[in-house]
Each structure stands twice: as C-alpha cells, then as structure tokens.
Amino acid sequence: MELQTITPEYTDINRLMHERDGKYGAGSWRWGQKVMDLRDAYDANTVLDYGCGKGNLFQSLACPEWMSEYDPAIPGKNGKPKASDLIICTDVLEHIEPDLLENVLEAIVRVTRKVAFFCIATRKARSTLPDGTNPHKIVENADWWAEKIGRHFFIVEREKSTGECHFVAVPVRQIGQITSKSAVSETTRYEQALINCKTVKERVDAEPRHDGRVCIVAFGPSLKHTWHTLRHERKAFGAKIVSVSGSHDFLIERGIIPDYHIEVDPREHKGFFTRNPHPDVTYWPASCCHPTLINNLVESGCKLALWHVYNSDTDRKIVDKNGPDPDGWLICGGGSVGCRAVNVMYTRGYRTFSMYGMDCSFDEHDQHAGPHSGKKHIEWNVRSGDRWFRSSANLVYTARGFFQNLRVLNEASAANDEPFIEGTKDRVEMFFNGDGLLQSMAQRMNDPSRI
Secondary structure, three states: OOOOOOOHHHHHHHHHHHHHOOOOOOOHHHHHHHHHHHHHHOOOOOEEEEOOOOOHHHHHOOOOOOEEEEOOOOOOOOOOOOOEEEEEEEOOHHHOOHHHHHHHHHHHHHHEEEEEEEEEEOOOOOOOOOOOOOOOOOOOOHHHHHHHHHOOEEEEEEEEEOOEEEEEEEEOOOOOOOOOOOOOOHHHHHHHHHHHHHHOOOEOOOOOOOOOEEEEEOOOOOHHHHOOHHHHHHHHHOOEEEEEOOHHHHHHHOOOOOOEEEEOOOOHHHHHHHOOOOOOOEEEEEOOOOHHHHHHHHHOOOEEOEEEEOOOHHHHHHOOOOOOOOOOOEEOOOOOHHHHHHHHHHHOOOOEEEEEOOOOOEOOOOOOOOOOOOOOOOOEEEEEOOEEEEEOHHHHHHHHHHHHHHHHHHHHHHHOOOOOOOOOOOOOEEEEOOOOHHHHHHHHHOOHHHO
8 A cells, every 4th residue: 555655735845945945955965975884784785865855865976876766856756766775864754744754654664675774853944945834844852753763663773963863773564474384294294203103102191280380491592591590490389390402401511400301393403402311301202203313212211202293184193093193192282392392291280380491582692592403593673562672483483372372271271160370360370481572472461470
C-alpha cells in the first residue's frame, strides 16, 4: 500500500520555495565525507538521498552512479524512491507535516536495506515559507526524535550539536511468520531410530504429577553468570538438574554433575557434547539421534534410555504395532532441545521448572556460554518492549515456540484437572534465570515477581 508522505498543497508550497530561495534545501553538501565513511563501514553499494532538495550532496560527490535522489517537491526527482543500502536523510524530517511523520519514517524503513543517516534541526528556521509559516513544522529536542526514530530503527550512533541532532540507525521490521526446517529428512530420523532402538532397550518412563522441581540448563551465554545458583536449587529444593547441548561439559567442569542429559538433534556432529560422558549422569537421548552418539554412550557403559520424538507422521511408525517400539509413546512440542527437555520432564511428573541459559539471544561477545559445535547464527537486532537484543531467526522462532508450548502444557494439566501452583493461576510454573530475550518476553507476559 502506498503511504502518503506529503499533501499536494504542501508539495506546491515547497516547490515554490525552492524556486524563490536559492539557499533552501541547499546545505546537504556538508555530508559528503559522512556518506563515504558510512559506505565503507556498512559495505553500502547503493545510496539514496531522501529529501535531496537541490541535490548539492550528489553534486559534491561528483554525481556518482551508485547514488540516487528523491524529493517530492523537485520535478524530475519526485518519482518512486529507490531501495538502497544506505539512506541519507538530512534536514528533512523537521520539515514534515506532523500528521504524516510516522508515514515518512515507515516509507524510509521500506527503502533502507542496511542503514540510514539522519540529520534533524531542533530549532526554528530563519526563513519563511510562501504561506507565511515556518519551514520547520516539527521543532523538538534530540530525545524526542530518538523516541520517534526508535519506533522504526535501531539507533547505533547518536550525536547532537547546537541546533541539530544526528542518528545512524538500522531498520527494524516487524517479524512475521518464521518457518522451521528439519535438520535432516523424516526418513533419516526414522532410520536412525530403527538402529538405535535395536541398540538400546531401555526407555524413559512416564511418571504421575508430583511437586518436585527440575532445572533445565541450556547453553546460552547467560549461563556464565547464573550457573552458581544451581547448587542452591539442588540443596534448598532438592531440584534435579538436566543439561542439554554444551551445558553438559560446562557444568561438569565446574563441579556440578547433572542428574540427566537430554539430546534430540539427529545430526552426527551433535555427538560433540557427549563425547566425554560422566558415570554419574543418566543419558536420555532421543531415538532419532545419530547412532554414533548412541554407540559412544553404550561403549562408555553409561546409564542410558531412549525416548521418541514426534515431528511428523513418519515418527508414528516407531510406535505402530509393527514398529520397533509398539509399546512406546511420542513426545511432541518445542523448537529446541531446551524446550523439548521441558516436555520430557513434564512426562516425568514435573510441573515446576527453573530455566538456565535459555536466552534466545547473545551477549556482547558470545553466542553461547562456551565452545559450540554448530555453525554461527546470522544475527538480528530484536526488540522486546523497550529493550534490544542480538538474536537470530532460529532463536526468535524458538522463543515464540517456547511460550506456545507452555500454554499447551498448562492446557494439558487443566484437562487432567491438576491443581494450580500455589499463589498462581497456572498449573505449570516457570522460573527464568538470566537476562536474555526469552527472559524479557517472559517478564512482559507474566507477573515480574515470578521471574
């Protein structure tokens, strides 16, 4: 849908002003070096001068082919603005009709591929428009402008000087539907389950609901700061500790031996996390895990039992009457091993969970709490409320799935007429340790006193 960014009447007034006043819209030349610096910093191949006025910036750079111009009040430059890596918008936003500012910012977001630079006047202009009004329709301070721009962009640099403020910002777009793709084919998962079911006869059994507490320990970066609390949970509440992924070695190296370790990823390289099994840990890998992981645990003489993943109809063949485990059952839900571990322990009767390292975001330096066997995530800037986090498409999908899964567990407990957790309206209780995207989402969705 085309956004209105300027009224016809105001377009005519500005066009007339440009014709009468040679200095009006002529100061953009001073940003030539800034354009070159930002091009280098953001590897920007294309640049758009949005609200270019008389085009002095373009001319100061010797009219490069990588630069285009747009201004609704300049004939010949009033066509559709071209989407570009770098958007330059100087001495423009203060001129916008107030009722159309949000439209203009949205229009700029739509054409910004990588980064935008804004220079905005924060005081009235000395000149007067042909209709007798001041050209600066919006006169506000830098904080006001930061709030407005921050609704559409993530501000990475901010400066202010006498009479103006400057922002370098990357675009923020609403995250729509994110689809997941299985790590391997359905057939591969099933074939691996067939092999593993012949190798391991023990299965993870279901247990009735009880009042026990379990700590699910994922491998997000916040684990580096929260792992000490696990000792308190084990001592004060008798909590069981379940490691997943890289938290296995992380905890053991610090003298905290998990009660259980859960794996679900069917790829061979995931055996990295259990390459050095501990004799006091009980291992519960999914039957779809790679046989090399299972064989290593068997050869090490570990306590070991399998459970079955439900991702598709193919998985139903495992528990069919002619399948490898006709008396077995499938565990569904969850877009990550941490979330799936919650469901495994739910079947074991737990309704109180304490989550560690389940951040769905990164810290300043690391994507995980330690060495990780997987490839590095492509990072996104993601906002939860007023806070920004570095995350990825996969982790945003995981975070959304986590809370959807939690609702399903509460509904299942309600269907079984299980009691509410004391002092809450929930039948499943979650505590979140750390300070990541998932924890922020939980805080916004639930009573902060429980976080």
